[in-house]
Amino acid sequence: MTMQEEERSGDIGRALLFELRGGRQGTAHSLPWTGFRIGSNEDNDLVLKDRDVQPQQLEISFVEDGFVVKNLSDEGSVFLNGEPFEEAALHKGDILTVGESMFRYVEPGETLSQEELWRPVGGKQRAADTKTMPLRRISFLAMLSLVAVVAVLFILFTQGTREDHVQPGTSGKLTDLEKPVDREEIKVEYENGKDLLAARRWDEAILVFEGIRKQMPNFMDVEDLYQEAQWESEAVDLLDQGKGLILENQFAEAKARIERIPKKSVYYREAERLTREIEDRILEQRLQAAHSALARKDWSSAKREAEGILAKYPNNKDARRVVLEARLLQRQVADKGSGVRSAWTPRRPAAPEHVLDTRPPVGSRTDKRSSASLPKRRKPLPSGSRKAGAASYIDKAIARYRQGHSDQSLAFLERASKGKSADRARALAADLQSAVTCFQQASTLQQQGRLTEAVDMWKKFLEKDRSLVGDRGGVYFRRASASLAKIYFDRGRREFERGNPIGAALFWKMGRQIDPKNRDLKRGFVQLDEAARKIYREGYSLQEINIDEAIEKWNEVLMILPPDHAYYRKAKRRIDRYAERP
Numbered sequence: 132m133t134m135q136e137e138e139r140s141g142d143i144g145r146a147l148l149f150e151l152r153g154g155r156q157g158t159a160h161s162l163p164w165t166g167f168r169i170g171s172n173e174d175n176d177l178v179l180k181d182r183d184v185q186p187q188q189l190e191i192s193f194v195e196d197g198f199v200v201k202n203l204s205d206e207g208s209v210f211l212n213g214e215p216f217e218e219a220a221l222h223k224g225d226i227l228t229v230g231e232s233m234f235r236y237v238e239p240g241e242t243l244s245q246e247e248l249w250r251p252v253g254g255k256q257r258a259a260d261t262k263t264m265p266l267r268r269i270s271f272l273a274m275l276s277l278v279a280v281v282a283v284l285f286i287l288f289t290q291g292t293r294e295d296h297v298q299p300g301t302s303g304k305l306t307d308l309e310k311p312v313d314r315e316e317i318k319v320e321y322e323n324g325k326d327l328l329a330a331r332r333w334d335e336a337i338l339v340f341e342g343i344r345k346q347m348p349n350f351m352d353v354e355d356l357y358q359e360a361q362w363e364s365e366a367v368d369l370l371d372q373g374k375g376l377i378l379e380n381q382f383a384e385a386k387a388r389i390e391r392i393p394k395k396s397v398y399y400r401e402a403e404r405l406t407r408e409i410e411d412r413i414l415e416q417r418l419q420a421a422h423s424a425l426a427r428k429d430w431s432s433a434k435r436e437a438e439g440i441l442a443k444y445p446n447n448k449d450a451r452r453v454v455l456e457a458r459l460l461q462r463q464v465a466d467k468g469s470g471v472r473s474a475w476t477p478r479r480p481a482a483p484e485h486v487l488d489t490r491p492p493v494g495s496r497t498d499k500r501s502s503a504s505l506p507k508r509r510k511p512l513p514s515g516s517r518k519a520g521a522a523s524y525i526d527k528a529i530a531r532y533r534q535g536h537s538d539q540s541l542a543f544l545e546r547a548s549k550g551k552s553a554d555r556a557r558a559l560a561a562d563l564q565s566a567v568t569c570f571q572q573a574s575t576l577q578q579q580g581r582l583t584e585a586v587d588m589w590k591k592f593l594e595k596d597r598s599l600v601g602d603r604g605g606v607y608f609r610r611a612s613a614s615l616a617k618i619y620f621d622r623g624r625r626e627f628e629r630g631n632p633i634g635a636a637l638f639w640k641m642g643r644q645i646d647p648k649n650r651d652l653k654r655g656f657v658q659l660d661e662a663a664r665k666i667y668r669e670g671y672s673l674q675e676i677n678i679d680e681a682i683e684k685w686n687e688v689l690m691i692l693p694p695d696h697a698y699y700r701k702a703k704r705r706i707d708r709y710a711e712r713p
Contacts, residue, residue: 146198146239148191151251153179153232160234162198167191169229170203181230183208188229197221198236213378213625215580226251279342317347324356331397333364366396373405380580382409382416411651414440414447415617421453422610423574426567428538430461456535525556528563533605537567559599566595570607573614582618589615593645616646623655632662636691660698663691667698670705682706 146162160167160177168175169189179188185204192199198221202209210228211219221227225236235251237243324339340357343350369388376385386409392402417440424433437453444450524547531540540563547556573588589611596608604612619642626634639655646652670684685702692699 147237148177148227148234149237149248151226151233151235151249153234159237162191162193164193166193179230179232181232183230191221197238200227210378214582215379217579217581219583279345282346314347317343317350321351321353324353324360328356328360328363331363331367333360333367336360337364362393363396363398366392366398366402370398370402370405373402377405377409377412382413385409386413414444418447418449418453419574419578419614421450423571425453425457425460426537426571426574428460428464430457430464433457434461460536460538524550525552525559528556528559529600532563532607533600535606537563537607562595562599566592566599566607569595570611573611577614577618582622586615586618589618612646613649616642616649616652618642619645620649620651620655627655627658627662632659632666633687633690635659659691660696663688663696663698666691667702670702674705674709678709682709 148160148162148167150156150158150160167177167190168187169177169179169184169191170187171179171181171184172186175187185207187203188207188209190201190203192201199218200211200216200221201218202216208228208230209215212226213228221236223236223238223241227234227236233251235248237248320339320343324336324343327333327336327339337357337360340353340360343353344357348354369392373385373389376382376388386406389402389405389409392398396402417436421433421436421440424430424436433453434457437450437457440447440450441454524543528540528543528547531537531543541560544556544560544563547553548560550556569588569592573585573592576582576585576588592611593608593615596604596611600608619638623635623638623642626632626638635655636659639652639659642649642652643656666684667688670681670688673681673684682705685705688698688702689706692702694700
């Protein structure tokens with residue numbers, strides 16, 4: 132090994148995968164520059180015995196710019212920062228999920244406190260509680276089983292004792308009042324089960340009520356509570372399955388799972404919200420597919436997709452626009468190929484009859500035509516007029532591009548390239564073709580789930596679009612802005628669901644700068660407003676107990692809300708008031 136390689140290996144040896152959740156929780160796995168494999172086979176560098184992990188699942192290797200993680204199998208449950216991927220670069224703070232295990236990437240030389248390191252899973256104590264939760268549940272079940280066995284033995288022993296002392300002439304059977312059932316103990320178990328229901332710990336409540344049903348089936352409303360715990364347990368399983376399928380972009384299957392949640396469930400409102408979100412995403416996917424088909428001149432597919440959207444959403448303006456554009460462009464292409472004038476282009480009106488040439492033929496006696504009456508030859512246009520014509524072609528090309536007709540725009544530029552403005556027309560045509568290619572690549576990357584690359588490509592397109600048409604924008608600009616804002620909204624929504632409203636505010640503010648009229652972002656800011664109010668009230672309650680924590684809460688409010696918000700001003704006044712105190 133050369134000295135340069137030794138220095139490089141020494142620098143890279145400090146890169147780590149810190150295991151936040153899994154069989155070796157709290158372990159730091161060093162990433163060597165020679166390569167690091169993860170899978171369920173024993174020959175991997177990190178072996179994960181998990182049914183959602185393939186034998187050869189991941190490979191982490193080093194390139195010139197840093198570490199790169201590559202998914203080696205199409206199957207398996209693998210996510211980077213909550214998103215599926217094929218190959219991606221690892222950056223500071225990235226969270227890698229492999230099956231049931233979760234890892235945090237630590238860069239070479241990065242220093243972290245314990246609080247920062249365990250923050251993605253809610254802290255070290257919470258992670259430890261999550262790890263020991265199955266053991267607690269097993270212990271609880273074992274204790275309940277032991278209690279049930281003791282109760283059965285006690286009943287059998289009591290029945291045997293009573294049978295030994297049966298009086299002659301009696302049947303020897305015990306009545307319901309004589310059975311050794313302690314109603315006070317049953318009542319205590321009943322109250323415990325109701326508490327578990329209130330805490331939404333459905334599986335534990337099922338076990339408690341099942342034990343009561345075996346001892347005293349008709350005790351109060353234990354049967355109804357047992358059935359309630361069962362359907363709520365099934366509902367939460369369906370909800371979790373639906374959320375997982377949403378993350379995997381399997382919207383149809385996710386909707387089918389979530390719609391099975393009954394209306395009487397406490398999770399029904401959340402299920403309705405997720406159903407609406409899924410329908411909006413499906414609609415966006417179908418609209419994007421229609422626009423993509425229109426861009427690649429597949430008129431029939433674009434029209435079919437848009438008409439399918441209109442069958443369910445008759446008032447959707449985007450779908451109507453796609454149908455009209457598909458019909459118009461398809462007809463123009465067909466007429467151009469057949470040599471027939473398009474029905475959409477205006478025809479010159481026929482000359483009136485009194486203008487027609489009714490003079491006698493040449494050479495006849497009545498032929499009195501003179502050279503003055505002959506049609507005059509048209510004079511050539513001056514050079515200035517030709518330049519004006521080329522300029523008008525360029526203006527028409529930009530106008531067609533703003534309307535979303537890149538092919539027509541290129542056709543006008545081709546005409547302009549034959550005049551004196553040829554250099555400008557060719558340069559503009561090259562820029563326009565580059566922008567359209569960039570738009571198509573960004574759409575493809577977003578459909579494939581490669582969102583980080585899609586964000587970069589959308590930003591690149593917006594810069595090219597501004598260089599072509601300025602800040603006025605057009606159809607392509609609006610579609611790109613909506614797609615980029617959608618990515619930022621999804622990222623912010625995931626941060627908000629993880630309990631990080633500051634991260635959600637960061638992503639949603641970036642999305643609002645790109646697409647201020649986005650409806651999803653408006654709903655997101657309403658949720659941020661509610662979260663900020665709650666955080667402010669928490670700080671207000673803490674000010675008499677721990678002023679430092681209260682100020683920390685109010686600083687969070689300042690990071691979430693804009694300066695013109697009422698609660699922003701309230702939090703700022705609170706911070707300034709306590710800052711003036713000695």
